[in-house]
Amino acid sequence: MTIERTLTIIKPDAVAAGHVGDILKILESDGFWFAATRLVSLTKKEAEGFYAVHRSRPFFESLTTFMSSGPALVLVLERENAIARLREVMGATNPAQAAPGTIRKLFASNIEHNAIHGSDARETAAFEIGFFFPGIKLL
Ligand code: ATP
Numbered sequence: 001m002t003i004e005r006t007l008t009i010i011k012p013d014a015v016a017a018g019h020v021g022d023i024l025k026i027l028e029s030d031g032f033w034f035a036a037t038r039l040v041s042l043t044k045k046e047a048e049g050f051y052a053v054h055r056s057r058p059f060f061e062s063l064t065t066f067m068s069s070g071p072a073l074v075l076v077l078e079r080e081n082a083i084a085r086l087r088e089v090m091g092a093t094n095p096a097q098a099a100p101g102t103i104r105k106l107f108a109s110n111i112e113h114n115a116i117h118g119s120d121a122r123e124t125a126a127f128e129i130g131f132f133f134p135g136i137k138l139l
């Protein structure tokens with residue numbers, strides 16, 4: 001298995017609630033290396049650009065308003081099998097369905113305010129890393 005990179009965002013709800021340290025601890029303990037990081041305050045337009053794939057979904061307006069509601073911490077994570085492993089550590093989109101011990105089970109409030117984002121495939125990871133870190137050299 002080769003080393004992969006993925007993108008995570010500790011979303012505005014988790015930053016506002018003071019869960020950044022706890023979430024970073026979980027990721028670091030699971031073997032993720034923090035290859036790059038940025039604290040961002042997305043504009044509505046930037047949030048719409050990032051989540052463009054969801055633009056026709058009924059929750060798009062609400063999601064992009066939420067994602068531009070305050071500071072969020074963006075990281076490029078590096079690990080073996082990083083993309084799939086991050087999704088496991090995050091847990092299901094809806095915290096009501098998330099497995100015990102996952103970040104969303106521990107820190108998410110609801111299906112929208114769900115604490116963390118993770119890329120869902122190699123292509124989306126490449127797009128999302130380029131979105132926030134345009135100069136970074138990809139593996
Ligand atoms: P993310 O892409 O943020 O890692 P995900 O891949 O688990 O989450 P997606 O289906 O890609 O879930 O949805 C993107 C985000 O949109 C979710 O994380 C959540 O914040 C929001 N969302 C998803 N479904 C709903 C819904 N039914 N109602 C409100 N918000 C939703």
Ligand code: MG
Nearest residue numbers: 117118119120
């Ligand atoms: Mg997704």
